[in-house]
Amino acid sequence: MVHKKARSSKKKTTAKKVVKKAPTPARTVAPVAEPVTAVQPTEPAVVETPTAAKPAAPAAPKTRTSTRKTTSTRKKPASAAKKPAPVVEETAPVVEEVAPVVEETTPVVEEVAPVAEEAAPVVEEPAPVVEEAAPVAEEPAPVVEEAAPVVEEPAPVVEEAAPVAEEPAPVVEEAAPVVEEAAPAEEEPAPVKEETAPSVEEDVSPVVEEVKPMYEMSNLPRRSIAFIGSECHPFVKTGGLGDVMYALPRQLVKLNCDVRVILPRYACIPQKFQEKMEYRGAFYMDLGNTGRNYYVGIMEYVCDGVVYDFIDNQEFFSTGNPYTNLVDDIPKYCFFSKAALAALNYLNWIPDIVHCHDWQAGLVPVYLRTLFKDSPVGHARSILTIHNLRFQGIYNIPTIKYWSGLPNEVFQMGALKDGYQDANMLKGGIAYADRVTTVSGTYAGEIQTAEYGEHLEGHLRYHSGKLRGIVNGIDYDMWNPATDPALAEHYDLGNVLDHKMANKLALQKELGLEQDEGKFVIGLISRLTNQKGLDLVSSIIPMVLDGNTQVVVLGTGDREYEDTFRYYESAHRGTFCACIQYDEARAHRIYAGADALLVPSRFEPCGLTQLNAMHYGTLPIVRETGGLKDTVEPYNTFTGDGNGFTFDRYDAGLLLDAINRAKSLYFDNRYHWDEIVQRDMAKDVSWEKSARQYKDLYLELTPW
């Protein structure tokens, strides 16, 4: 393990400083004079890059050359582009010019001495420097793309030790990751305004309040992990990624890990968290070919043993939502990925593992093996977790080159290059990461097929040796019907049959449905997108609403689905309710008040709603795909086993059939229904087992 205590003395940076003294931001703020106290409560609301002294970013790169729309969903490319000659494709990241300019890659600048207590956890193990020098064997091999889909588990130790010749991460061409010193600001930053932080999520969970030590002392080996991702409950969440970024680090802490979660400091993070953040320092960092140095502030919040470091830069993170469109998101996450690594160097907290998530952090493994290769953080191993392969961060090569500053060598078919003119940030991350995981075993297999591979199936098959599937869990503090503050009445496994009904009646009342214990209430909590099987749902609603059934939909997303569900609500008042909104508290009440929950997804990497539902004694009705298949065992009429109702082919008739089977059991054999309710509540869907698997993976990569 390599992390060290934050230094309290000033340290000379080896980084090449482009500008010695940080220009005073025009409208800014930068960290106040006494950063050492770390009590800088209101950091740079206006933070920011000094605009005056710097060249403006050329507009050109923002104009995409591809015809693809600027949504974050990748469209299927034309078949020609989709199937490049296999031989060419996986030539793996080649190393040509190895010109690792050490000084340039060392982004440490220490003006703002981080505070002692909060500073990085203590050093425990020696730096795995030697090991790092031996990059993983499988990646660089310029083999043919269509490797066997089967995952042969590479013997970890051997693999790690393999002194491979080709290093996938080559050159450091230009771009020194971080450049210059933090602006010891002269002005006090204005506090962030509340209204500028429209919370994406209405936070109801009682968690995350004070720092209370919850380490369970154990004999497990200690490892330090830096999580890098774009969202995390309760600060900002749009879906399952936010849940995982919250729950997994907390569980890893119990397994004797030091975890630091690095997130963008979006303006939409609720004020109550903004206020608790403490200023840890700031520096300036160059970015790609912009010719500018960007402000990187670090605001810290510690909770339950997990340290959250928010990367501050108003230029990139001031919009209300984390994701807007690719034109803005590509530069934003190039900046974030690089700034996250530079921040680790700056804090002098060098993790054993950098665990990054989805395309927004997809460049992290690439940076780690190129521009940061010779900097302290370059010693860390990397893991990339794919939460949803559909989102890949694709844009034309010149733009991504411009913003990332990555060397030409990474823009080849074996790494970032995608089709003829695009670069794909997730694809690059897959190529350069030491391990790639996804959120269920079934999905790990599915994404290596053309049906689910989102055109990366060949690339994933090629890297299948380092691909794993680890199913998600849910956080039992956040999801607990016995303590959930959102519920009308609390219940647990012992009294669910007596008290769940009160939640159903309260839900019916809240939503304007007919209050009737005897009605079968079906819930659906989802992003309203094509992935979620909503075309199947909308086509069978009239057949589901048989007079004894009520349906509640909670979600936002594509207009066509929102309008369809609004239509059904107006056509079936009292039995159909469309809540077109994102409302965390209401979601909790639906999990508690519904009898069954629909998850008929077209594909589902893991899915959390079925886990939440089971934990609240609500039976899932799911399509057998991805994590749904791994977590919901179909009810067997003969043995009485199972956790829910399932169907396999993506077909509305099969969905209706599954719903009808559920109804039959509910109305005709309540005794057996109740048995499943209790079995589901007793089922272990916590993070415990999965967190252990992640820990094993970390140890596999750091076997000292």
Ligand code: ADP
């Ligand atoms: P995905 O990540 O694809 O959106 P998941 O099932 O993995 O789907 O995770 C969805 C998470 O987001 C769950 O915790 C679910 O409760 C929550 N969620 C989804 N839509 C809403 C909504 N409209 N309001 C509140 N919570 C929601």
